[in-house]
Amino acid sequence: MSNEAYALQVSRYPVGQVGADDFELVPVDLPEVADGQVLVRTTWTSVDPGLRLRLRADAPEGYFPAFPLHQPMDGIVTIGVIEESRAEGFPVGATVWHSYGWRTHAVVDAGEVAMNGLASLRVLDVDGIAPQTYLGPMGPMGLTAYAGLHVIGAIDDEPRTIWVSAAAGAVGVLVCQMARQLGHRVVASAGTDEKVRWLLDEIGVDAAFDRHDGPLGESLAQAAPEGIDLYFDAVGGDHLEAALAAMRPFGRIALCGSVGDYEREPAGPRNLFLATSKNLTMRGYRGSSYVDLLDEMQRRVRAWIQDGSVTVKETVYDGLDQAPRALADLMAGRTTGKTLVRVGD
Amino acid sequence: MSNEAYALQVSRYPVGQVGADDFELVPVDLPEVADGQVLVRTTWTSVDPGLRLRLRADAPEGYFPAFPLHQPMDGIVTIGVIEESRAEGFPVGATVWHSYGWRTHAVVDAGEVAMNGLASLRVLDVDGIAPQTYLGPMGPMGLTAYAGLHVIGAIDDEPRTIWVSAAAGAVGVLVCQMARQLGHRVVASAGTDEKVRWLLDEIGVDAAFDRHDGPLGESLAQAAPEGIDLYFDAVGGDHLEAALAAMRPFGRIALCGSVGDYEREPAGPRNLFLATSKNLTMRGYRGSSYVDLLDEMQRRVRAWIQDGSVTVKETVYDGLDQAPRALADLMAGRTTGKTLVRVGD
Numbered sequence: 077m078s079n080e081a082y083a084l085q086v087s088r089y090p091v092g093q094v095g096a097d098d099f100e101l102v103p104v105d106l107p108e109v110a111d112g113q114v115l116v117r118t119t120w121t122s123v124d125p126g127l128r129l130r131l132r133a134d135a136p137e138g139y140f141p142a143f144p145l146h147q148p149m150d151g152i153v154t155i156g157v158i159e160e161s162r163a164e165g166f167p168v169g170a171t172v173w174h175s176y177g178w179r180t181h182a183v184v185d186a187g188e189v190a191m192n193g194l195a196s197l198r199v200l201d202v203d204g205i206a207p208q209t210y211l212g213p214m215g216p217m218g219l220t221a222y223a224g225l226h227v228i229g230a231i232d233d234e235p236r237t238i239w240v241s242a243a244a245g246a247v248g249v250l251v252c253q254m255a256r257q258l259g260h261r262v263v264a265s266a267g268t269d270e271k272v273r274w275l276l277d278e279i280g281v282d283a284a285f286d287r288h289d290g291p292l293g294e295s296l297a298q299a300a301p302e303g304i305d306l307y308f309d310a311v312g313g314d315h316l317e318a319a320l321a322a323m324r325p326f327g328r329i330a331l332c333g334s335v336g337d338y339e340r341e342p343a344g345p346r347n348l349f350l351a352t353s354k355n356l357t358m359r360g361y362r363g364s365s366y367v368d369l370l371d372e373m374q375r376r377v378r379a380w381i382q383d384g385s386v387t388v389k390e391t392v393y394d395g396l397d398q399a400p401r402a403l404a405d406l407m408a409g410r411t412t413g414k415t416l417v418r419v420g421d
Numbered sequence: 422m423s424n425e426a427y428a429l430q431v432s433r434y435p436v437g438q439v440g441a442d443d444f445e446l447v448p449v450d451l452p453e454v455a456d457g458q459v460l461v462r463t464t465w466t467s468v469d470p471g472l473r474l475r476l477r478a479d480a481p482e483g484y485f486p487a488f489p490l491h492q493p494m495d496g497i498v499t500i501g502v503i504e505e506s507r508a509e510g511f512p513v514g515a516t517v518w519h520s521y522g523w524r525t526h527a528v529v530d531a532g533e534v535a536m537n538g539l540a541s542l543r544v545l546d547v548d549g550i551a552p553q554t555y556l557g558p559m560g561p562m563g564l565t566a567y568a569g570l571h572v573i574g575a576i577d578d579e580p581r582t583i584w585v586s587a588a589a590g591a592v593g594v595l596v597c598q599m600a601r602q603l604g605h606r607v608v609a610s611a612g613t614d615e616k617v618r619w620l621l622d623e624i625g626v627d628a629a630f631d632r633h634d635g636p637l638g639e640s641l642a643q644a645a646p647e648g649i650d651l652y653f654d655a656v657g658g659d660h661l662e663a664a665l666a667a668m669r670p671f672g673r674i675a676l677c678g679s680v681g682d683y684e685r686e687p688a689g690p691r692n693l694f695l696a697t698s699k700n701l702t703m704r705g706y707r708g709s710s711y712v713d714l715l716d717e718m719q720r721r722v723r724a725w726i727q728d729g730s731v732t733v734k735e736t737v738y739d740g741l742d743q744a745p746r747a748l749a750d751l752m753a754g755r756t757t758g759k760t761l762v763r764v765g766d
Contacts, residue, residue: 344688346688
């Protein structure tokens, strides 16, 4: 079996856009399964904007370290089926997640705590729910969305107006749908007209605009004439400035990341003084720092998916070798919902 | 009496530094004191960095409006003595504060709510405490300092390391002293060597540095080798960037203003992504939005002043006509502690 296992490795750190040339698909030898370990055959793996940050020699402080060159890419949540087990509670045939990333097989230590604290080896309840949902709404994406609403106090709040940027992205579309379920008025922005239509027609947001359709401030003022109370920021830069300008007093902002800055020099918001003059709170956070919310999130999201109030949207690439292209497409805004790679059945 | 009353008015909005030429001292006619009103003779008035923001045709949204040209300057907290009263509870001879600002006399409506919500007409308890203290530690400065510690959860917190910027300023020096009293380790920065020595020797901070002594990040790393948990920002720009870089996970920042930006184009922090990667909270706030903390603050500060654990530091200018020079000196960093104008006895 060992000569049938492959892993994607970083061959060089991309400058600007990610290309297939920046990676190499190499055969790897799998170690013997030792006591307390399982062999997992990958079925699905994940493609996230955050990976782009780890494809830099100068990965930002406090974030996960850069992927080492010419080594298997660890720390990416992955779904698989146990093929061989020497660990109690992890039977052959069970669907699990782990964090061993972009490879066809992995020998995983059942007691090991994953780098991100979230996806240590765990058997998943796939009864009535598709396994890959655990890479999206039921997994890291769901946790990031839910934790974002949590840090800005939007879970048990009275109805507010929330602006969700990058709303057609894997996390954004969940924030939109969760916020709707929690009673808020949702204003969404995205990068294409098609995504805007989809957000309005399929996802059911209250208002939506294409970020290219004129100055953000004007689009936002049209969608939320009385301003916004909450902002979910996954973009930074001009979006954050527009939010600061549109915020009502005592508004709250979740800083989930700034995908707009990952491939260029970041610029801070020039109107940050408005945070002072309007008593605004800005909270940066990482979903993986809120693992204590995972059970609560999964319970609610499972129910919302099953009763149809949360739509699961995926963009799927087939074959491990397609992961780099999937990442490039994601960064370029060409994917909708959760971006996934189907590695095997 | 009316021909003995004077007011300072803005004659033009200064570009860059404030100059005496930007103001005019003009005689004003005082109205008759009507029912529910008092005539107050000014003894002390206040000079604050925030005034600079109101000396701009384009005062930032959400802040107080610009001072109108050729009109008395309202909305500046001022101490005086009642000379004539037709309002119950406001006897002649009582020391009061109000918000009628830079003038020698004012006829004040006892029922009127001040623009900033704080200094509506109020009789002050000056027993054992100097009246002008109510413009500093017992007034807006004390409230701004205390509210800043409140918004970052530093009042009833376990001991933390806090960096206080502009620490020799009216608010900064209070934040330093309050934080010390609340059990925190205080790292202070200021703009001159003399201020640094004073902070160390007289105010008793744990560490201090001159912001001109090399890169801020290095000075901060030397003063707080293990990083900081809390940051009190009154400067913005490079200070905020240094704080974001030095913050420990889940650190909290109070954004009190960005005096460094009031006379030039503001620049946002380029490393704001660290807020996400380190789970940081940034809270902008205005002291005047936390009037509900005033009584609690005054009770504690009065006790701290009286037992000597809070030092009151003032830079005093004599004569109403000196107020513009006082503001220019304040903005240029030439004053220490609370900047005051003594208008009369």
